[in-house]
Amino acid sequence: xxxxxxxxTLWVGVDGKLDADTGAALGRVVDEVVTAHERVLTVxxxxxxxxxxEGLLHLLDLHRRAEAWGLRVLVVGWQPQPQQLMADIAxxxxxxxxxxxxxxxxxxxxxxxxxxxxxxxLTDSDWPPxx
Numbered sequence: 654x655x656x657x658x659x660x661x662t663l664w665v666g667v668d669g670k671l672d673a674d675t676g677a678a679l680g681r682v683v684d685e686v687v688t689a690h691e692r693v694l695t696v697x698x699x700x701x702x703x704x705x706x707e708g709l710l711h712l713l714d715l716h717r718r719a720e721a722w723g724l725r726v727l728v729v730g731w732q733p734q735p736q737q738l739m740a741d742i743a744x745x746x747x748x749x750x751x752x753x754x755x756x757x758x759x760x761x762x763x764x765x766x767x768x769x770x771x772x773x774x775l776t777d778s779d780w781p782p783x784x
Contacts, residue, residue, distance in 0.1 A: 654678065656686055663687055663724075666697040671704040671735070676711020683715060687722065694719045699730030704738055706769045713766045728756055742768045 654675075655666035663686065667679060683694065696712070698704075704712075712728070719726045731753030739752035743765050755761040 654682055656682055658686075658688075658691070661691055662693040662695055663691045664695045664697065666700065668700040669702065671698070671701050671708035671712065673705070673707035673711070676708040676715075680711055680715050680718075683719065687719075687724070691724060693727065694724045695727045695729060697730050698728060698732060698735060701730075701732055701735055704735035706738070706742065706772060709735075709738060709742070710766065710769055713762055713769075716762065728753070731756070739765055742772065744768070 654668070655664075657664045657666075663683070665679065665683060667675065669675070671679070679696075687694070696715070716726045716728070736752045739756065740746075743752065743755075743761070745752065752761075756765075
């Protein structure tokens with residue numbers, strides 16, 4: 654993870670996978686380095702080639718917490734797999750569904766978060782598998 658202070662922006666670049674572990678680390682990093690000077694949190698996903706639903710939940714949680722701190726949040730550099738994950742969860746058919754742009758809308762983030770929690774509940778209720 655690459656963290657930089659740029660004027661009034663805290664810029665965080667994530668590489669590789671955004672999963673439960675990376676998402677938790679992202680949250681801890683931002684908690685530890687954000688200052689009263691920052692007005693914007695930019696999360697750069699240009700190098701995130703794989704995101705799972707747990708990583709998405711961490712990103713949504715970070716977004717909500719940062720807004721509560723009074724920060725404007727920008728998530729940039731959405732790659733195909735993370736966008737497709739959001740589209741699948743939101744029930745949007747087809748590729749190139751512009752979910753990266755839709756992520757900026759609070760209502761879309763709430764929809765995605767609700768559906769991730771529903772999917773998690775279904776998966777958890779099916780575990781362990783019955784023989």
